[in-house]
Amino acid sequence: xxxxxxxxAFWPSSKYPDxxxxxxxxxxxxxxxxxxxxxxxxxxxxxxxxxxxxxLRDWWISHIxxxxxxxxxxxxxxxxxxxxx
Numbered sequence: 288x289x290x291x292x293x294x295x296a297f298w299p300s301s302k303y304p305d306x307x308x309x310x311x312x313x314x315x316x317x318x319x320x321x322x323x324x325x326x327x328x329x330x331x332x333x334x335x336x337x338x339x340x341x342x343l344r345d346w347w348i349s350h351i352x353x354x355x356x357x358x359x360x361x362x363x364x365x366x367x368x369x370x371x372x
Contacts, residue, residue, distance in 0.1 A: 303361050312354055316346055 295310075303309070323339045 301358075301362055303358055305357065309354060309358055312350060316350075319346075 295313075319342065320339070323342070327336070327339070
């Protein structure tokens with residue numbers, strides 16, 4: 288979650304127009320992981336471990352390939368271009 292916390296530090300000042308969607312993606316991941324953790328603690332099973340590992344892998348790949356580039360491009364774009372000038 289360190290990466291999330293580092294990104295969150297930039298969100299207020301970035302004025303990224305799609306920040307709410309980005310934050311929602313992070314919150315959804317956090318919630319899913321916490322739910323899976325609770326289930327695992329109640330009934331430890333190898334399949335739960337594998338399901339969590341697959342979920343995290345798929346989420347991570349999808350997020351990095353589809354969501355983070357837009358945020359990164361926005362942050363790296365000169366301010367004058369962001370404002371449409």
